Amino acid sequence: MRIAIVAESFLPQTNGVVTSVLHVLQHLERRGDDVLVIVPDSGAGDVPTEVHGAEVVAVPSWSLPMYPDVRVATGGVVRIQRLLQEFRPDVVHLASPFVLGWRATLAARELGVPTVAIYQTDVPAYAAEYGMPWAERLLWRRVCDIHDRAALTLAPSTSSVAALEAQGVQRVRIWRRGVDSARFSPAHRDEALRRELAPNGERLVGFVGRLAPEKQVTDLAALAGVPGTRIVVVGDGPDRDKLAAALPGAHFTGMLHGDELGRHVASLDVMVHPGETETFCQVIQEGLAAGVPVVAVAKGGPLDLVDHSRTGWLYAPGDLTALANHVRDLTGDESKRRAFGTAARRAVQDRRWSSICGELVGHYAAAIDSGQPEEPFPLGLLRKRARSRA
Numbered sequence: 001m002r003i004a005i006v007a008e009s010f011l012p013q014t015n016g017v018v019t020s021v022l023h024v025l026q027h028l029e030r031r032g033d034d035v036l037v038i039v040p041d042s043g044a045g046d047v048p049t050e051v052h053g054a055e056v057v058a059v060p061s062w063s064l065p066m067y068p069d070v071r072v073a074t075g076g077v078v079r080i081q082r083l084l085q086e087f088r089p090d091v092v093h094l095a096s097p098f099v100l101g102w103r104a105t106l107a108a109r110e111l112g113v114p115t116v117a118i119y120q121t122d123v124p125a126y127a128a129e130y131g132m133p134w135a136e137r138l139l140w141r142r143v144c145d146i147h148d149r150a151a152l153t154l155a156p157s158t159s160s161v162a163a164l165e166a167q168g169v170q171r172v173r174i175w176r177r178g179v180d181s182a183r184f185s186p187a188h189r190d191e192a193l194r195r196e197l198a199p200n201g202e203r204l205v206g207f208v209g210r211l212a213p214e215k216q217v218t219d220l221a222a223l224a225g226v227p228g229t230r231i232v233v234v235g236d237g238p239d240r241d242k243l244a245a246a247l248p249g250a251h252f253t254g255m256l257h258g259d260e261l262g263r264h265v266a267s268l269d270v271m272v273h274p275g276e277t278e279t280f281c282q283v284i285q286e287g288l289a290a291g292v293p294v295v296a297v298a299k300g301g302p303l304d305l306v307d308h309s310r311t312g313w314l315y316a317p318g319d320l321t322a323l324a325n326h327v328r329d330l331t332g333d334e335s336k337r338r339a340f341g342t343a344a345r346r347a348v349q350d351r352r353w354s355s356i357c358g359e360l361v362g363h364y365a366a367a368i369d370s371g372q373p374e375e376p377f378p379l380g381l382l383r384k385r386a387r388s389r390a
Helices: 016-031 077-087 100-111 123-129 133-148 158-166 191-197 217-225 240-246 258-266 282-289 320-331 334-348 353-370 379-389
Strands: 002-007 034-040 054-059 061-064 067-073 091-095 115-118 152-155 172-174 203-208 229-234 251-254 270-273 294-297 312-315
Touching: 002 016, 002 077, 002 100, 016 034, 016 054, 016 091, 016 282, 016 353, 034 067, 034 077, 034 100, 054 077, 077 100, 091 100, 091 353, 100 115, 100 133, 115 353, 123 133, 152 158, 152 353, 158 172, 203 217, 203 258, 203 282, 203 320, 217 229, 217 240, 217 320, 229 258, 240 251, 258 282, 270 282, 270 320, 282 294, 282 334, 294 320, 312 320, 320 334
Parallel strands: 002 034, 002 091, 034 054, 091 115, 115 152, 152 172, 203 229, 203 270, 229 251, 270 294, 294 312
Antiparallel strands: 061 067
């Protein structure tokens, strides 16, 4: 196949979208497919020009004032259309599409190329977290504009499928995520690292992810009364200084990658994830693979990942007393923690990226066979709207 992947973020950033795209690129390289990747530039000129045999084209972008690491592509549809026209893809893969993905949607439709849209980021839910609750309906409109025009929409969890269908999006299928069960493994539990992080023998309770409002990491302050524990925060983001003040005594590692990340995850006793906007939550799956039981909010992606009372605990949104009690339960009972950890590893260790990406290729083929869906509204109006936003 000839596949164009248009992603809202890419290297050198590290997030769930980037991780998924990199695994897809590895799989397509092994298959021998021809791949073009179109992404926003980084502002520093450090986006690679080739990854896993795929050409990478970075288009101009600007950073969000409140979150400099997030880049928003600028420019109109014509540049994207020209890139696609020159490459001649059989299908366009839209990775967590919103701004650049919308332009790629318009360009692909103009060229008669089907799109597969990967729903991964709940952008509308971020509106309230960033002080703009009035914008949620407008953001959902853009999400629906993109997914209504896709030959197929792939969502990572049952809750995200339900959310899209509630907005009227059709042709939605589940496409989950794989996990690297070699990098994230109980074998990497490091007692020397544990002594460094917990010199008094504390149990390590960790959060892994972006330090931003939508992750609700400040909820970990509710764990202050859990005896014999220390909080470990792995990641970075705009809320780091705020969180350092809210979580005195916590250890902040900063951003970690690769084997070092795997070592830190495996060295935790419990992983906690309080964010209520997760469509999947890959870090939970990585924690489970490392044999670490998880305490997470019972909303969104975690509902599919955490087997309540077997691989971890789920608590109702906003019930921070339950959060603290579940952490107390696991850190205070070593035999239970070990049993949960063993079950956690078994639950996810066979979710290989190779099979997950094989499913994706099948979805590409289905999209190519089905062609484009009927235009939701007249193409002339679509072009007018696109020009007004360019």
